Amino acid sequence: MVISRKGRTIDDNPWWGQWTIYLLLIVAGLVTLLPIVNICAKSLSNSASIAKFPLMLLPHGLDFSAYHYILSTQVLLRSFGITVFATVVGTFLNLLFTVFSAYGLSKTYLPGHKYMLWFVIFPMLFGAGLIPHYILLKNLGLINNIWVLVINGLVSPFNLILMRNFFWNLPDGLEESATIDGANDLQTLWHIVLPLSKPAIATIGLFYAVHHWNDFFTGLYFINDNSKWPLQVILRSIVIDQTMMNMGNLTSQADEAALTISPENIKAATIMFSIVPIMLVYPFLQKYFVKGIYLGSVKG
Incomplete structure (x- = not known):
């Protein structure tokens, strides 16, 4: 006004x-x-x-015939389990490494702090490419291994910097008082810093969880065994092949009831099956989402 x-x-x-x-x-x-x-x-x-x-x-x-059919197909349930495993374990390891790395980078008094920060920023600007990436994962023994869905991209530079800015924004007096009381760095991080960082952790965790759930290229490029494919790669096969009955050795033999189900019906049911679980997570983390991004953006 x-x-x-x-x-x-x-x-x-x-x-x-x-x-x-x-x-x-x-x-x-x-x-x-x-x-x-x-x-x-x-x-x-x-x-x-x-x-x-x-x-x-x-x-x-x-x-409900389409849902009955896809839930009775072993390949879809197996791929769903692989995706849940990659999402849960991957998100936990992502947060573990991101939090510890960001807490160290938030200490500007450490020797070589600026060089370490540039070491994190550089991969955001330049990438080695797919072939060097494939050779690296092959030398690590992760090709055709479901652990590649977890370890590949273990720490996101963007999320690391966002978390670092959040830690940097916390008042120095809180950690100083904990140090005076005899707490070491790990105790300060666990009892003081992390309880105050729930909005940022929830935000970063949501980023990582959505990434793992929707990860398509990792399974497509680095996993050749179709029994280890995640849900998104199976969904691609269903959409391209038009129907689960045409997926050959990816599905169990089609029964007589499945022959009456249209390909569009199966594709729609499979898409809903793949997006509903991750959509159910959003309402529980929504209240932390905007707050976490805002608090980690500026120093003040």
């Missing part, structure tokens, strides 16, 4: 500006939400309704 020379108040943010913002946000939300609603409706509809109504927002002829 702006006050004019005559003492009258002038609204510097008129009503039409607010409604324009609301309208744009509603349109953006619909563009994001409607494809998911369409896929969900297809996954719950029968084959005849999908052929008749390619675009639908509500299920037509409610049918």
Whole structure:
């Protein structure tokens, strides 16, 4: 609100500006939400309704046959377990190495601090490429190994710098008081720093978890055994082959009931099966998300 020379108040943010913002946000939300609603409706509809109504927002002829089929297929359950393993174990190790590294980099009095910080920043700007990356993982014995889904990209430079800035933003007096009371660096980190860093840890953990869950290229490039493929690579095979029955040795033999399920029905059910678990995590971490990014952005 702006006050004019005559003492009258002038609204510097008129009503039409607010409604324009609301309208744009509603349109953006619909563009994001409607494809998911369409896929969900297809996954719950029968084959005849999908052929008749390619675009639908509500299920037509409610049918759970596609979900029954994909949940009875061993390959999908196995790939789901591999993805859950990579997400849970990978996120834990990501946070462990990121937190310890960021805590060390936040101490500007350490010798060679600037050089170590540039050592972290440099990989953000330049990469060795796919072939050197493949040779490195091969020499480490990680090719065709599910641990490549966990160890590959163990620390993200962006997340490391974000976490470092968060630690750097904490008041120095908190750690100094803990040192006076006789706490060492590990005790200070565990009892003082980490409890105050829950928003940042939740934010970074969400970044890592989403990355592991949606990781497609690692399984595609570095795992040749289809029995070790993560869920996203299996999903790609389903979409490209049009149906799970055409995946050859990737699936169990199709039973008579599966022959009546349309490929679109199976693809829709598989997509929902792959996105729902990670979507359920967001409501529990949403309150930390914006706060974690904001607190780690500036010193003040």
